Amino acid sequence: MGQVERVMEWLSARRSFSFDVQSGLVGGVSYEAHGTPLTDETLADAVAADAVLFGAVGGPQWDSVAREARPEMGILRLRKEMDLYANLRPALVFDPLVEASTLKDEVVRGLDLMIVRELTGGIYFGEPRGVETLPDGTRRGFDTEVYSAPEIERVSRVAFELARRRDNRVHSVEKANVMESGKFWRDEVTALHAADYTDVALEHMYADNCAMQLVRRPKQFDVIVTSNLFGDLLSDCAAMLTGSLGMLPSASPRPVRRGRKPQGALRTRARVSARHRRPESGQSVGGASQLHDDAALFVRRGRRRRPHRGGRSGRAGGGLAHRRHHAGRDDGSFDRCHGRCRPRRARRARRLSTPKGVRTMGYRVAVAGATGNVGRQLLAVLAERNFPADEIIPLASRASAGKEVSFGDDITLRCTISPNSTSPASIWACSPPGSAVSKVHAPRAAAQGCVVIDNTSQFRMDEDVPLVVPEVNGETIAGYDARNIIANPNCSTIQMVMALKPLHDHARIKRIVVSTYQSTSGAGKQAMDELFDHTRAIYMNAREEPRAFAKTIAFNVVPQIGAFDTDGSTGEEAKMVRETQRILDPEILVSATCVRVPTFIGHAEAVNVEFHDPIDEEEARELLSAAPGVEVIDRPFDGGYATPVDCVGEDATFVSRIRRDPTVANGLCLWIVSDNLRKGAALNAVQIAEDLIANHLVPA
Ligand SMILES: NC(=O)C1=CN([C@@H]2O[C@H](COP(=O)(O)OP(=O)(O)OC[C@H]3O[C@@H](n4cnc5c(N)ncnc54)[C@H](OP(=O)(O)O)[C@@H]3O)[C@@H](O)[C@H]2O)C=CC1
Numbered sequence: 001m002g003q004v005e006r007v008m009e010w011l012s013a014r015r016s017f018s019f020d021v022q023s024g025l026v027g028g029v030s031y032e033a034h035g036t037p038l039t040d041e042t043l044a045d046a047v048a049a050d051a052v053l054f055g056a057v058g059g060p061q062w063d064s065v066a067r068e069a070r071p072e073m074g075i076l077r078l079r080k081e082m083d084l085y086a087n088l089r090p091a092l093v094f095d096p097l098v099e100a101s102t103l104k105d106e107v108v109r110g111l112d113l114m115i116v117r118e119l120t121g122g123i124y125f126g127e128p129r130g131v132e133t134l135p136d137g138t139r140r141g142f143d144t145e146v147y148s149a150p151e152i153e154r155v156s157r158v159a160f161e162l163a164r165r166r167d168n169r170v171h172s173v174e175k176a177n178v179m180e181s182g183k184f185w186r187d188e189v190t191a192l193h194a195a196d197y198t199d200v201a202l203e204h205m206y207a208d209n210c211a212m213q214l215v216r217r218p219k220q221f222d223v224i225v226t227s228n229l230f231g232d233l234l235s236d237c238a239a240m241l242t243g244s245l246g247m248l249p250s251a252s253p254r255p256v257r258r259g260r261k262p263q264g265a266l267r268t269r270a271r272v273s274a275r276h277r278r279p280e281s282g283q284s285v286g287g288a289s290q291l292h293d294d295a296a297l298f299v300r301r302g303r304r305r306r307p308h309r310g311g312r313s314g315r316a317g318g319g320l321a322h323r324r325h326h327a328g329r330d331d332g333s334f335d336r337c338h339g340r341c342r343p344r345r346a347r348r349a350r351r352l353s354t355p356k357g358v359r360t361m362g363y364r365v366a367v368a369g370a371t372g373n374v375g376r377q378l379l380a381v382l383a384e385r386n387f388p389a390d391e392i393i394p395l396a397s398r399a400s401a402g403k404e405v406s407f408g409d410d411i412t413l414r415c416t417i418s419p420n421s422t423s424p425a426s427i428w429a430c431s432p433p434g435s436a437v438s439k440v441h442a443p444r445a446a447a448q449g450c451v452v453i454d455n456t457s458q459f460r461m462d463e464d465v466p467l468v469v470p471e472v473n474g475e476t477i478a479g480y481d482a483r484n485i486i487a488n489p490n491c492s493t494i495q496m497v498m499a500l501k502p503l504h505d506h507a508r509i510k511r512i513v514v515s516t517y518q519s520t521s522g523a524g525k526q527a528m529d530e531l532f533d534h535t536r537a538i539y540m541n542a543r544e545e546p547r548a549f550a551k552t553i554a555f556n557v558v559p560q561i562g563a564f565d566t567d568g569s570t571g572e573e574a575k576m577v578r579e580t581q582r583i584l585d586p587e588i589l590v591s592a593t594c595v596r597v598p599t600f601i602g603h604a605e606a607v608n609v610e611f612h613d614p615i616d617e618e619e620a621r622e623l624l625s626a627a628p629g630v631e632v633i634d635r636p637f638d639g640g641y642a643t644p645v646d647c648v649g650e651d652a653t654f655v656s657r658i659r660r661d662p663t664v665a666n667g668l669c670l671w672i673v674s675d676n677l678r679k680g681a682a683l684n685a686v687q688i689a690e691d692l693i694a695n696h697l698v699p700a
């Protein structure tokens with residue numbers, strides 16, 4: 001349960017779930033404490049809860065206790081009393097964990113099946129059962145496999161409903177060839193199918209054959225529905241397809257009883273916040289696809305991510321520090337804030353510098369614009385990724401001289417003024433509010449031997465300045481030494497080329513039409529304040545004049561980012577066109593409409609792409625899933641896609657809603673979302689710096 005608690009903590013911090021958790025004893029530990037594997041009190045708590053998280057029961061030390069007191073009886077009673085008749089046991093193989101299976105890669109890669117096991121009937125509960133002595137003195141033991149029509153119908157409905165949300169196929173598994181109850185099961189499932197589910201493909205299979213097929217060709221299955229006993233055996237078999245029982249969680253959705261009283265006042269064992277509706281039995285759990293994708297994301301990241309310095313993130317968005325900032329304020333402020341606020345932590349002022357006389361192998365990194373949106377993220381990302389810096393020098397405007405900024409969780413740095421402090425730096429990560437400052441200071445720093453990674457648009461189209469997204473055109477970093485300057489692209493460009501590069505390599509892009517939904521953080525910290533102030537003003541019936549935007553941003557969308565050009569396009573649109581062509585291919589036609597929307601962090605883009613060569617959505621999904629820095633979250637269910645709020649504090653570029661564009665011969669539609677302050681700016685800059693030190697620079 002310790003690991004489960006960690007997952008719950010993560011969900012609380014990053015996915016806006018909140019839990020009210022209470023623990024109780026079941027199984028062997030309950031037997032030791034109370035002489036029974038499940039007390040009435042614990043059962044009552046479980047019944048009152050919205051969800052019960054169950055670890056494991058049993059152990060050899062209880063092998064000899066009476067059958068009614070055995071640990072397993074605790075869970076059987078729990079299931080029966082809570083009427084948990086359908087047990088959902090998915091077997092999913094995440095690509096990075098394919099090797100965990102004992103079966104061949106091609107047999108299990110991409111496996112995604114669901115076993116629906118009947119859980120409250122059959123031979124585990126059937127009567128008569130026992131051990132008896134026959135008149136001739138022979139002893140015998142017996143159990144009864146028994147199923148009523150309603151028991152079969154309700155669990156089969158769960159399977160059919162689930163199949164409709166998946167690949168629409170059900171295998172019903174029994175032993176109709178040798179068991180009366182098996183024949184009855186088959187007839188009942190067939191009748192239900194004919195009455196209500198003819199749109200779902202149904203096949204019947206004998207349980208012994210199913211066991212064989214599970215190891216022979218498991219991907220033939222979508223949903224398997226079967227009895228308690230066969231489900232027990234077959235789901236353990238399926239577990240080994242994924243590599244281990246530990247990778248095969250299961251859930252038993254609670255039947256919804258109309259008119260059941262709200263349980264808020266009762267003691268609960270584990271309660272999911274009321275913001276999340278209770279799933280109907282057999283229904284796709286709200287957010288389940290998201291959680292699945294979160295899990296996939298974690299698995300992939302586990303392989304890819306560098307270890308972090310302290311294990312805790314200093315991100316400004318949805319991170320734990322941020323969650324802690326709102327702790328104790330049960331006023332929904334976390335959900336409203338979306339990372340807008342800046343959590344303050346109690347911290348020691350500590351200077352990150354090298355004591356005199358100590359030889360170092362690190363770098364001095366100046367962060368210009370350190371008090372701004374991008375600058376703060378730069379400091380956070382440098383700390384998280386354990387960048388080998390002997391000294392970090394935060395720079396800001398004169399007004400911020402002496403101001404404190406955080407570097408990681410427990411280091412505070414004081415800002416100095418830009419022009420005075422550039423000389424000692426070997427890397428200058430530059431994020432002042434606009435090109436004008438970079439135009440003056442970046443060449444100065446470069447002339448003093450720094451390599452400048454510039455976040456503004458000042459140098460992006462200069463041929464002798466590489467314009468770099470490391471995953472896309474990292475090789476161009478090598479050209480940095482022409483001017484000692486590297487340009488970081490526009491945030492909207494970065495996330496779009498991240499998603500389009502793998503597709504372009506495969507089918508050559510001919511034309512892109514993109515509409516953006518850009519958050520206010522893209523326009524700087526004052527723009528975020530403007531969204532907040534204008535929103536509040538509307539609630540207070542007051543009036544605020546727009547400052548950062550041409551029209552009010554509260555409850556509005558503004559189709560203007562940057563100044564208008566003579567052709568009617570805006571600066572942001574022109575940047576997306578030019579930068580995309582420079583990074584991907586000058587031949588690509590790009591049409592962009594850039595729109596500011598009332599969100600705080602995270603840009604979204606709806607993109608239509610036309611290709612020279614054929615490509616379908618499945619190929620696109622595969623290519624994108626394999627692309628570094630890209631995560632596919634694409635399930636055609638409610639919420640099966642990424643939104644800006646989901647991506648706050650994340651490194652990846654998320655791609656969702658991948659589908660064919662039927663208006664052209666080879667076309668796809670995509671929805672691309674990313675944290676504009678991280679991959680759109682700070683993370684991309686730090687990745688460039690990492691490449692520089694790995695391949696080009698010599699430490700000071
Ligand atoms: N936000 C985004 O999504 C992206 C932004 N960029 C670019 O990064 C740059 C910074 O953006 P952002 O952080 O959002 O902007 P902010 O407005 O949030 O921050 C601006 C920073 O620049 C400092 N500054 C202001 N004037 C000067 C000056 N004369 N000399 C030195 N520093 C100065 C500010 O210091 P002080 O606090 O003292 O005023 C502050 O630290 C912009 O050019 C932006 O276009 C690039 C990619 C993405």
Ligand SMILES: N[C@@H](CC(=O)OP(=O)(O)O)C(=O)O
Nearest residue numbers: 455456457490491518522523
């Ligand atoms: N223009 C982006 C932020 C950015 O990248 O700007 P620039 O291209 O000036 O660096 C936005 O407003 O969302």
